Amino acid sequence: MPPAVSMLLFIFGFLVVPAVADCECGYTAPIGSASMPVSNFTFTDIIESDFVHIKNISLDTDWKRQSFAVTPAAGRGPYGMNYTVNNVISNPILDVNNWTGPGILGGDPGLQFTVDGGIPTDGYVKVAQMDSSRTDLLWGSYRASMQLTLTAGTCSAFFWYFNDSQEIDMEFLSSQFIVENNTFPVNLVLQSPQSVQAGFNAVGAGNYKVVNLSFNPTIGFHEYRVDFVPGNVIFYADGSELATMNTTAVPTQPGHLILTQWSNGNDLWSFGPPTEDALIVVDYVKAYFNSSLTERQSDWATRCRDTTLPGAFCTIPDWNTPSSPSTPTLISGNSTQPFFFSDQNNMTVNQTVYHKSKGTTTASDAVQQTVMMLAALSFVIAVVL
Numbered sequence: 001m002p003p004a005v006s007m008l009l010f011i012f013g014f015l016v017v018p019a020v021a022d023c024e025c026g027y028t029a030p031i032g033s034a035s036m037p038v039s040n041f042t043f044t045d046i047i048e049s050d051f052v053h054i055k056n057i058s059l060d061t062d063w064k065r066q067s068f069a070v071t072p073a074a075g076r077g078p079y080g081m082n083y084t085v086n087n088v089i090s091n092p093i094l095d096v097n098n099w100t101g102p103g104i105l106g107g108d109p110g111l112q113f114t115v116d117g118g119i120p121t122d123g124y125v126k127v128a129q130m131d132s133s134r135t136d137l138l139w140g141s142y143r144a145s146m147q148l149t150l151t152a153g154t155c156s157a158f159f160w161y162f163n164d165s166q167e168i169d170m171e172f173l174s175s176q177f178i179v180e181n182n183t184f185p186v187n188l189v190l191q192s193p194q195s196v197q198a199g200f201n202a203v204g205a206g207n208y209k210v211v212n213l214s215f216n217p218t219i220g221f222h223e224y225r226v227d228f229v230p231g232n233v234i235f236y237a238d239g240s241e242l243a244t245m246n247t248t249a250v251p252t253q254p255g256h257l258i259l260t261q262w263s264n265g266n267d268l269w270s271f272g273p274p275t276e277d278a279l280i281v282v283d284y285v286k287a288y289f290n291s292s293l294t295e296r297q298s299d300w301a302t303r304c305r306d307t308t309l310p311g312a313f314c315t316i317p318d319w320n321t322p323s324s325p326s327t328p329t330l331i332s333g334n335s336t337q338p339f340f341f342s343d344q345n346n347m348t349v350n351q352t353v354y355h356k357s358k359g360t361t362t363a364s365d366a367v368q369q370t371v372m373m374l375a376a377l378s379f380v381i382a383v384v385l
């Protein structure tokens with residue numbers, strides 16, 4: 001065998017790593033709670049966004065920063081709101097091969113959502129919102145890792161939305177955070193036709209619950225999660241259940257995800273505006289879900305050849321990255337790297353645009369490019385030999 005060929009075989013053998021699993025039938029997780037028996041749910045589709053490594057959110061086709069205005073009357077606050085795309089900006093990690101360390105703008109890396117501080121001269125507070133591009137998100141497990149703000153006078157939220165009466169919210173009011181008493185509530189809400197009628201007051205009927213978090217959400221990053229399955233919505237923080245809701249307000253339609261921080265001075269909810277810029281950071285969103293689109297469903301039917309094949313289903317790992325209060329610049333607690341199927345070999349066959357849009361060059365892309373270059377270089381060397 002000529003040395004060039006054996007060298008090629010060597011390179012090839014080295015590069016083709018056998019797939020551990022290809023998850024072609026979907027992603028699975030045991031879901032349940034005290035009021036809902038645990039069973040394994042499977043989801044066919046995935047969107048994972050690693051905002052620590054995504055360089056420029058404006059190029060990311062999975063997400064759309066929002067630009068619109070809400071009048072004081074519509075928002076029922078003394079101020080209007082000016083949703084401004086530049087209030088959502090990327091602060092990617094300085095060293096792309098790292099999972100700890102500062103962002104290029106300093107501070108913790110991730111996507112920054114800012115509510116401008118001070119009284120707005122035009123009566124409109126500049127606020128921040130970003131929506132998922134896909135609106136076909138039905139049953140699913142939806143997760144966001146975030147660092148909230150202590151600057152009083154804003155509402156930060158991670159939510160799933162179809163319309164004003166089919167909506168699942170995790171809302172954090174910075175005015176409710178009391179550091180000296182270690183009190184950090186989260187407001188868990190299902191909007192319903194009743195709450196819409198009552199002026200978005202979801203109190204009563206089991207569709208609104210305030211839970212004190214067991215940690216300070218303004219230090220380090222914590223994972224907020226909503227599991228939305230037929231008849232039940234389970235809310236979690238750092239993998240622990242906060243509440244389960246099983247009323248008729250549990251949505252039935254497909255929706256999209258929203259990350260936001262806003263303030264309109266309403267003294268029943270957001271308070272504010274904050275006296276200084278209020279900044280929250282989101283370091284990832286992971287969505288495992290079933291699509292309402294027939295084309296995605298038939299793609300799944302083609303892709304999933306045999307549900308009994310090893311690796312046909314992949315288990316969604318639980319949150320496992322404790323945040324370390326003493327080292328808040330560690331993005332993942334004690335540097336346990338968050339798991340992304342998208343960063344593994346062949347675990348996202350025929351999934352969506354992640355790693356394909358220009359905004360989403362990540363550490364693993366960089367590594368892959370290095371391997372490719374190494375391969376090209378080795379090939380040149382082999383030919384020379």
Ligand SMILES: *[C@@H]1O[C@H](CO)[C@@H](O)[C@H](O)[C@H]1NC(C)=O
Nearest residue numbers: 016017018019022024346349
């Ligand atoms: C990746 O998954 C596809 C679809 O299941 C399979 O056909 C292919 O052989 C896998 N590729 C590798 C390199 O394992």
Ligand SMILES: *[C@@H]1O[C@H](CO)[C@@H](O)[C@H](O)[C@H]1NC(C)=O
Nearest residue numbers: 034035036231244245246247
């Ligand atoms: C709904 O949850 C309550 C507890 O909050 C439980 O007692 C009840 O059995 C549940 N109903 C259904 C239909 O799951």
Ligand SMILES: *[C@@H]1O[C@H](CO)[C@@H](O)[C@H](O)[C@H]1NC(C)=O
Nearest residue numbers: 028029030031038039040315
């Ligand atoms: C869910 O699936 C896992 C892995 O196949 C299995 O170990 C576990 O027992 C299942 N759980 C339930 C509640 O069926």
Ligand SMILES: *[C@@H]1O[C@H](CO)[C@@H](O)[C@H](O)[C@H]1NC(C)=O
Nearest residue numbers: 041042043044139229230290
């Ligand atoms: C998601 O879709 C797959 C494929 O149709 C199905 O097997 C699974 O049960 C669905 N999951 C839920 C929660 O309905």
Ligand SMILES: *[C@@H]1O[C@H](CO)[C@@H](O)[C@H](O)[C@H]1NC(C)=O
Nearest residue numbers: 055056057058059089090359
């Ligand atoms: C992000 O991309 C947009 C569109 O190409 C560009 O205008 C902007 O300057 C970029 N931002 C950064 C920080 O590179």
Ligand SMILES: *[C@@H]1O[C@H](CO)[C@@H](O)[C@H](O)[C@H]1NC(C)=O
Nearest residue numbers: 069080081082083084122124
């Ligand atoms: C929102 O902010 C932009 C940029 O500063 C400005 O051009 C626009 O007039 C503002 N809209 C409102 C309703 O205040």
Ligand SMILES: *[C@@H]1O[C@H](CO)[C@@H](O)[C@H](O)[C@H]1NC(C)=O
Nearest residue numbers: 094095097098099100101102
């Ligand atoms: C990257 O991580 C290594 C240790 O894992 C650390 O020594 C280095 O300082 C980090 N780089 C930056 C820019 O933080």
Ligand SMILES: *[C@@H]1O[C@H](CO)[C@@H](O)[C@H](O)[C@H]1NC(C)=O
Nearest residue numbers: 162163164165166193196253
């Ligand atoms: C939301 O959609 C549902 C289902 O289509 C509909 O019944 C309900 O009236 C809608 N709610 C609002 C506030 O438009």
Ligand SMILES: *[C@@H]1O[C@H](CO)[C@@H](O)[C@H](O)[C@H]1NC(C)=O
Nearest residue numbers: 176177178179180181182183
């Ligand atoms: C904190 O707790 C103490 C003792 O229970 C109480 O006196 C104080 O009012 C609380 N502080 C706030 C800001 O609620």
Ligand SMILES: *[C@@H]1O[C@H](CO)[C@@H](O)[C@H](O)[C@H]1NC(C)=O
Nearest residue numbers: 181182183184185210211212
């Ligand atoms: C949350 O903590 C505050 C202050 O310690 C307390 O007053 C309140 O009752 C707690 N709320 C819940 C739902 O436990």
Ligand SMILES: *[C@@H]1O[C@H](CO)[C@@H](O)[C@H](O)[C@H]1NC(C)=O
Nearest residue numbers: 024299300302303304349350
């Ligand atoms: C991926 O999707 C394309 C186009 O929908 C289809 O032709 C192909 O068979 C799919 N691949 C797998 C592994 O399902």
Ligand SMILES: *[C@@H]1O[C@H](CO)[C@@H](O)[C@H](O)[C@H]1NC(C)=O
Nearest residue numbers: 321322323324333334335336
């Ligand atoms: C990370 O933190 C967890 C919980 O605090 C601890 O059990 C584990 O040993 C730590 N791992 C490392 C590598 O420091």
